[in-house]
Amino acid sequence: MCGIVGISGVSPVNQLVYDALLLLQHRGQDAAGIATSKDDHFSMFKAHGLVRDVFRTRNMRSLPGNCGIGQVRYPTAGSSDSIDEAQPFYVNAPFGITFAHNGNLTNPDELREQLFRIDRRHINTNSDSEVLLNVFAHELQLASDKKLSPQEMIFTAIRALHRRVRGAYAVVAEIAGFGMVAFRDPNGIRPLCLGKNETPEGIEYIVASESVAIDGIGFEPIRDIEPGEAVYIDKDKNVFFEQCADNPRLNPCIFEYVYFARPDSTIDGVNVYNARLKMGQYLADKVARELRLSDIDVVMPIPDTSRPVAMELASRLGLEYREGFIKNRYVGRTFIMPGQAVRKKSVRQKLNAMSVEFKDKNVLLVDDSIVRGTTSREIVDMARAAGAKKVFFASAAPAVRYPNVYGIDMPTQTELIAHNRSTEEVCKEIGADGLVYQGLEDMKQAVSDLNSAIQHFDTSCFDGIYVTGDIDQAYLDRLSANRHKPKEEPKSGGMSVNMGVEND
Ligand SMILES: O=P(O)(O)OC[C@H]1O[C@H](OP(=O)(O)OP(=O)(O)O)[C@H](O)[C@@H]1O
Ligand SMILES: NC(=O)CC[C@H](N)C(=O)O
Ligand SMILES: [Mg+2]
Numbered sequence: 144m145c146g147i148v149g150i151s152g153v154s155p156v157n158q159l160v161y162d163a164l165l166l167l168q169h170r171g172q173d174a175a176g177i178a179t180s181k182d183d184h185f186s187m188f189k190a191h192g193l194v195r196d197v198f199r200t201r202n203m204r205s206l207p208g209n210c211g212i213g214q215v216r217y218p219t220a221g222s223s224d225s226i227d228e229a230q231p232f233y234v235n236a237p238f239g240i241t242f243a244h245n246g247n248l249t250n251p252d253e254l255r256e257q258l259f260r261i262d263r264r265h266i267n268t269n270s271d272s273e274v275l276l277n278v279f280a281h282e283l284q285l286a287s288d289k290k291l292s293p294q295e296m297i298f299t300a301i302r303a304l305h306r307r308v309r310g311a312y313a314v315v316a317e318i319a320g321f322g323m324v325a326f327r328d329p330n331g332i333r334p335l336c337l338g339k340n341e342t343p344e345g346i347e348y349i350v351a352s353e354s355v356a357i358d359g360i361g362f363e364p365i366r367d368i369e370p371g372e373a374v375y376i377d378k379d380k381n382v383f384f385e386q387c388a389d390n391p392r393l394n395p396c397i398f399e400y401v402y403f404a405r406p407d408s409t410i411d412g413v414n415v416y417n418a419r420l421k422m423g424q425y426l427a428d429k430v431a432r433e434l435r436l437s438d439i440d441v442v443m444p445i446p447d448t449s450r451p452v453a454m455e456l457a458s459r460l461g462l463e464y465r466e467g468f469i470k471n472r473y474v475g476r477t478f479i480m481p482g483q484a485v486r487k488k489s490v491r492q493k494l495n496a497m498s499v500e501f502k503d504k505n506v507l508l509v510d511d512s513i514v515r516g517t518t519s520r521e522i523v524d525m526a527r528a529a530g531a532k533k534v535f536f537a538s539a540a541p542a543v544r545y546p547n548v549y550g551i552d553m554p555t556q557t558e559l560i561a562h563n564r565s566t567e568e569v570c571k572e573i574g575a576d577g578l579v580y581q582g583l584e585d586m587k588q589a590v591s592d593l594n595s596a597i598q599h600f601d602t603s604c605f606d607g608i609y610v611t612g613d614i615d616q617a618y619l620d621r622l623s624a625n626r627h628k629p630k631e632e633p634k635s636g637g638m639s640v641n642m643g644v645e646n647d
Contacts (some may be wrong), residue, residue, distance in 0.1 A: 144171065144219075144245065144354070144399075144403045144479070144550050144551060145170055145171045145214055145215060145216050145217050145230070145243075145244070145246075145352075146164065146167025146168070146169075146170035146171055146214065146215040146245065146351075146352045146353070146356070147167075147212070147213070147214050147230075147243040147244065147245045147313060147315050147350075147351065147352050147551070148163040148167065148212065148213045148214075148243075148336075148349065148350065148351040148352070148356055149165060149211070149212040149213075149243070149315035149316075149323050149325060149349070149350045149351075149502065149624070150163070150210065150211055150212075150316065150347065150348070150349045150350075151209070151210045151322060151347065151348045151349075151376045151380065152209045152210065152340075152347040153209060153325045153342055153344040153345045153346075153347055154209060154344070155179075155207060155208065155337065156179060156189070156208070156209055156211045157173070157177065157179055157203050157206040157207070157208075157211060157644075158211060158615075159211075159349075159360050160177050160179070160206075160211045160212070161177065161198055161203065161213070161226065161344040162359065163349065163351055163356040163359070163360050164177070164194045164214075164215050164356075165194050165195065166353075166355050166360070166405075167215050167351065167352055167353060167355075167356050167358040168193060168194055168215055168354045168475075168514055169403075169405055169476060170215055170245070170352060170353075170403060170404075171214070171215035171216045171217035171479065172193055172215070172217065172475045172479055172480065172628065173191060173192075173216045173217060173218055173223050173226075173479075173481065174189060174190065174192065174197070174215070174216040174223075174226070174229035174230075174477065175189065175190070175193065175194045175198070175213070175214070175215045175216070175229075176188065176189025176190070176197075176213060176214055176216075176229050176230050176231050177189070177198070177206055177211055177212070177231075177277065177554075178211060178212055178213070178231040178233065178241035178243075178317070179206040179207060179208040179211035180208045180210050180211065180241070180317055180319065181207045181208030181209070182207075182208075183239070183319045183320050185233065185239060185241055185317075185319065186205055186206050186207060186208070187206075187231060187233060187241065188202045188205060188206060189214075189226070189229040189230065189231065190226065190229065191226060191229065193475070194215060194288045198592050199440045206537050208609075209409070210317055210322070210323060210378075211233070211317075212231055212242075212323070212449065212463050213243065213314050213316055214229075214230035214231055214243035214244075216228075216229055216230055216247075217479045217552065218269040218481065218552065219247045219268040219271075219281040219550050219551065219552050219554075220247055220248070220251065220269065220272070221271070222269065223481035224333075224587075225268060225269070225270075227267065227268045227270075228268045228269065228270040228272075228317075230242070230243045230244065230272060231243045232270075232272060232273050232276045234276060234277065234280045235479045236280065236284065237280060237283050237287050238282045238283070238287075238318050238319045238320055238321065239318070239319035239320075240276065240279070240280055240283070240316055240317065240318050240319070240485075241317045242272070242275075242276040242279065242314065242315075242316040242446070243272075243314065243315050243316070244271075244272035244275055244276075244313070244314050244551060245311075245312070245313045245314075245318075245333045245335075245352055245549040246310060246311030246328065246332065246333045246549060247271060247310055247311055247313040247548060247549050247550040247586040248274060248275060248308060248309065248310035248311075248312065248615060249309045249310040249549075249611055249618070250309040250310065250613065250614055251255055251271040251274045251307065251453040251581070253592060254275075254278055254307065255274055255384055255539070256282065256583055257307075258274065258277050258278065258384060259261070262277070262281045263645065264277045264280070264281060267641055269324055270524040271310075273438065274394060275304075275308060275312060275314070276316075277639050278304050278308055279300060279301075279304055279314075279316065280308055281349055282299075282300035282304050282307075283296070283297070283300040283318070284301070285300070285303070285369060285396040286299040286300045290443075293321050293375070294375050294377075294379060294383040294385070297318070297321070297324055297373070297375050298373055298375070298383075298387055301324075301326050301373045301385075302388075302637050303388040304326075304387075305328070305329055305371060305387055305388045305389070306389070307619045308328075309523065309611050310328065310332075310548070310549060310603075310611060310615050311328055311332035311333050311396070311549035311550050311611075312326075312327075312328045312333065312338075312350060313325075313326075313328070313333035313334065313335040313368075314326050314327075315325050315335075315647035316400055317351050320378075321375075321377060322372065322375065322377040322378045323336075323348070323350070323375070323376045324374070324375050324376075325350040325368060325373065325374050326371075326372065326373035326374070326387065327368045327369065327370055327372060328370065328388075328610065329369065329370050329371040329388035329389075329391045329392070329452040330370055330391075330394040330610050331369065331370030331371070331392075331393045331394060331395055331411070332394060332395065332396050332400055332549050332550070332601050332610065333352070333396065333399075333549070333551075334352055334353060334367070334395065334399060334404070334408075334410045334411065335350060335351075335352060335367065335368040335506065336350070336351060336352075336353070336354050336357065336364060336365075336366065336367045336368060336410075337349070337350050337364075337365045337366060337367075337368060338350075338351070338357035338362040338363055338364045338365055338373060339362060339365055340361065340362040340363065341363075345346045345380055346378075346380055348363070349362050349377050350374065350381065352378055353404055353405060353408035353410065354408045354409045354410070355405045355407050355408040356555070358407075364409070365503075367410070367411050367412070367434075369386065369390030369391065369393075370388065370389055370392060370394070371388025372384060372385065372386050372387065372388075372391070372395050373385050373387045378399055380493070387478070389506055391431070392599065393411065393596075393597060393599065394599045394600060394601045394610040395410065395411050395597065395599040395600055395601065396549060396550070396551075396574075396601045397438040397586060397587065397590065397601065397602050397605075398512075398540075398547070398551055398604065399415070399481070400415055400418040400419070400422075400589075400590050401419075401422065401448075401511050401539055401540045401586070402448050402478070402511045402512055402540070403551075406419060406451060410617065411594065411597060412593075412594040412596065412597075413590055413593045413594045413597070414593070416451055417572060417593055418589060418590050418593060419448075419451035419452050419455075420451050420452070420454075420455040420513070420571055421455075421589035421590070421592055421593065422452050422455075422539045422581065422585075422586060422589040423451060423452040423453065423455030423456040423459070423539065424455055424456075424459055424589070424618075425581060425582070425585035425586070425589050426452060426509070426537055426538075426579070426581050426585075427455070427456040427459035427460050427562040428459075428585075429579055429580075429581065429582060429585065430456065430460065430507070430535075430579050431460060431646075433448070433579050434507070434535055434577050434579060436460060436462070437458075438535070439462055439468075439505055439506070439507045440462075440463065440505045440506065441462065441463045441464070441465045441504055441505075441506050441507070442456060442457035442460070442463065442464050442465070442506075442507045442509060443464075443465055443467045443468065443499070443500070443506055443507070443508050443509065443510065444465065444466065444468075444508075444509050444510075444516060445468060445508055445510040445519075445522055446466070446468055446469075446470040446494065446496070447470060448510075449509050449510045449511045449539060452509055452511060452539040452575060453509035456509055456537070456571065457563050457624045460505070461609065465500050466500070467496055467497055467500035467501055467506065467526070467529070467620065468494045468495065468496055468497075468522070469492050469494070469495050469497060469542060470494055471492060471494075471495070474489055474492050474533040475489075477489040477490050477493060477507060477517065477518065478514060478517075478518075479552070483484065483506055483515070483558075485519065486515070486517050487517055487521070490517055490518050490521040490522070491521060491525075494521075494525070495525075496522075496525040496526055496528065496529035497531045497622065498529040499530065499561075500529075500615075501526055501529035501530045501531040502529070502530035502531075503530060503532055503533060504530075504531055505528060505532050505533040505534075505535070506531050506533070506534055506535070507535045507536070507537060508522060508523070508526065508534060508535070508536050508537070508575075509536075509537045509538075509539070510522075510536070510538055510539070511536075511538070511539045511540060512538055512539065512540035512543065513538045513540075513542070513543065513560060513561070513569070513573070513580075514543050514553060514559060514560070515558055515559065515560055516535075516560030516569070517554075519560075519573040519604060520573050520574065521574070521576075523573050523574045523575050524574060527574075528583035531571075532576075533576045534542055534574075534575050534576055534578040535575060535576055535578070536570070536573060536577070536578045536579070537573040537578070537579040537580075537581075538578075538579070538580050538581060539581050540578050540580075540586060540605070541559055541580050541581050541582065541583045541586060541605045542561035543559050543560075543567065543605060544556070544561050544562055544604070544605065544607070545559075545603055545604050545605070545606070545607040546559075546604065546619055546623070547603060547604045547623060548603070548609065548614055548618075548619075548622065549601060549603070549611075551604070553604065554622045554623060554625075555622070555623040556619070556623070557623070560572060560573070561634065566578055566580060583602060583605050583606060586602075587600055587602065611613045
């Protein structure tokens, strides 16, 4: 899950883009990049690492201009090692385009082949985002031959892109000489929203993965970009909207609500914090049905994401809520770290169990999800070592049994702890005395309760139903085989690019 942002401002935007990326850091910890434009000249800097480590003062100084885009990366295609796959991407024709993508395509191989054989375009990395950019560039080139208005040209290209591309994609791009463009895939799998800032010099616009990036830099949210919709903000700050998909239908990824997004974001009209409270209510009712409440002394969250769920669950069941795990604030999210060894080590570095809270107690640990089981295995162990008598476990998400192909790095079934295991078997595997998973319908209902307009979700990793309709077992097997190919050695260092762009 990456975080993307684009700002069309009335004064230099480098600091605003940086600030927005910091607010989206939870969506990607591997690499960060910013591309800005001044007088149709692009400047770009991207490197591995967290936002605050990537950008030094000298890098920020090299990013002038009133328009810019940025990305924090959590790799789901290609590799985490390659700096060439960090974003934004750039192509010089047509016009010059910088481009940032959140999501994952499901037909990148077919597109790669078409781009090479028919469109005569060169793709230099294994990133699906570079493929997507080149489809966009090719379609823009075709549309630019048609003597259309700039907005019609851009929307024609996005319409054609939607017909060729499958998968999840929220995109923000800048086209030299024209302005900023953003669009969301026809299923609206990944989030994207628009905001503004009224200044004496004129209105500034922001497009971002999550509303927290809008509020957090002092802008005001306007609305979500609809599935299949595109927005174009020209250089004079005229804003054009267009529905570019033939059959748009909102199917937001439910994992955003459970884990990915920040609780203080609102996605497709649903505040994430409220969604987690609701999930806590439904989970509480299931816990009451499946465990003996008199066996539980305290409810504890596994910091950070599960806190609202655990709090609400405890309050609904009339149980005591305590914080027994202390989180080291300097360790990031373990689930989005690349590689199982580093994830495992990080759980222990990140969380410490306080025996004053555990000693001689029966505890119910609550997490938002159990995916590989890295966290839950360690945590149950730590709770026992800290003196807990019985350790029960509850998960706000149902069992994760299928790979995700839309931008969450879980491409192989065998790495999922619930693959081919019943709830009892998972419980045994994590060493707990009892395990309760949220029901799938309850999880969906928790979000729909807060916005009845959302009737469908991408819930593929729980039920194996893929909303793009193009995923079968052969596809999943290929994905898993690619996953096990040996990786290249990491390349280090940052990449700084300064690009002169001819105005058309
Ligand atoms: O079963 P697993 O494969 O361990 O994955 C699930 C865990 O990973 C996430 O935590 P993470 O540490 O990434 O972030 P958080 O601090 O936001 O909870 C999530 O909140 C679960 O705790
Ligand atoms: N999680 C994401 O959104 C990843 C974007 C893109 N697929 C990449 O791997 O870089
Ligand atoms: Mg967690």
